[in-house]
């Protein structure tokens with residue numbers, strides 16, 4: 001690669017060669033189709049080349065992209081693009097994707113992460129593994145179960161035991177989850193957390209009230225479709241389909257519980273049928289929340305264009 005002839009993009013603390021792929025991805029996140037996004041990234045690259053630009057400041061590049069989009073009548077995309085660049089560059093966001101086992105939280109979390117360029121995705125089952133290393137089975141037996149088998153180790157045969165077991169199991173994992181959220185907010189690091197343990201009623205109010213924390217619950221209303229996802233997963237992972245089918249009734253109860261409690265707490269619920277549509281819906285929800293966050297900061301579009309990238 002001839003770096004001599006490349007355009008360099010200069011950020012506050014680093015420089016990188018101009019990448020049409022990176023620019024195209026941020027345009028896709030703002031709602032453009034990948035083919036159009038790539039075309040526009042290419043146009044902007046050509047424009048800079050023609051003007052013989054060798055180094056461009058990130059803030060200038062952002063401004064150029066914004067006005068170029070406006071000139072092509074992509075006003076809404078321009079606004080979204082600006083919002084995303086502003087937020088992801090300078091402000092941490094924590095995206096929580098909850099949902100019962102098999103509804104697609106890991107799939108959708110990774111898709112959103114790649115669209116937004118967020119490099120950190122953490123599954124709550126990984127956090128559960130860490131918690132198991134530090135908390136003994138004797139102390140919290142439900143932690144050593146799965147979300148759908150935790151009821152087996154409850155002390156008494158309680159009413160509503162499947163959900164009670166699920167809650168005890170998730171409560172322990174959530175302590176670890178909240179630690180990760182706190183750390184990311186303090187360090188200014190964006191992250192996506194996903195998994196069945198993100199129970200709407202158990203997450204503390206202070207997270208739900210934080211403008212930087214965005215919570216979405218996924219569901220599949222159709223039982224048959226949900227079941228099929230375990231067959232699909234079983235083919236490509238070491239997680240045996242039979243295990244999930246055996247406990248499917250309880251997993252469905254958990255799915256219903258997640259939806260019901262999300263609605264109660266005003267958390268958006270998205271049905272995951274087609275991946276692209278689910279991602280689109282989630283990105284729209286996230287964008288709306290980011291708008292509120294920026295409004296709370298009292299920033300106008302002009303301020304966003306001027307803010308150092």
Ligand SMILES: Nc1ncnc2c1ncn2[C@@H]1O[C@H](COP(=O)(O)OP(=O)(O)O)[C@@H](O)[C@H]1O
Pocket residue numbers: 099100101102103104105106107108229230232233234272273274275278
């Ligand atoms: N919208 C979708 N359409 C088709 N298959 C999907 C969709 N979302 C997820 N899947 C597949 O369903 C299975 C379960 O999804 P996964 O993300 O592992 O669920 P979870 O993390 O919620 O347990 C995986 O094989 C995944 O590839």
Ligand SMILES: O=C(O)[C@@H](COP(=O)(O)O)OP(=O)(O)O
Pocket residue numbers: 100101102105106125145146147148195196
């Ligand atoms: O407890 C549970 O429901 C699942 C959560 O993982 P996902 O299916 O949500 O990825 O973990 P398991 O114990 O089956 O490995």
